[in-house]
Amino acid sequence: MGKEVSGQIILLLITIFGIYVLFGLYTSLLSKMTLRSLEKRIAKGKIDDKQLIRLYETTERNKGNHFVSFFVYGIFYKSHIRMQEEINQLYRNEMEKRNLL
Structure with missing residues (x-):
């Protein structure tokens, strides 16, 4: 019975770690897509x-x-803070380009 419980705990930890990694990849992808979309909107x-x-x-x-x-x-x-800083820098660069600062 002890091996069965410890196996379940290890499986639970692996599952939690997998979810952690997937969510990290999701936030990274979301950040890149958001920044790319804003760059396109500004360029157009x-x-x-x-x-x-x-x-x-x-x-x-x-x-x-x-x-x-x-x-x-x-x-x-x-990752959210980094995304906000990148977006802020994108807006700042465009404002400098348009002489709005």
Whole structure:
């Protein structure tokens, strides 16, 4: 009976680790897709100056909010913070390009 229980615990730990890895890959993929989509929208001119300023100010204001990142992404909050920083930098670069800063 002891071997059966320890085998189940090991199987549970492997399952939890697998879910952990899959969610990590999901958040990474989501981050890349979001950034690529924003780059395309900006390149096509679908974001005007007023929207760009508003989006930049929103990301700038929420840039250091670790509580929301942890609440949404749990232990993967650092990937959310990294994604927000990349998006903020994308908006900042576009604003500098358009001479809005």
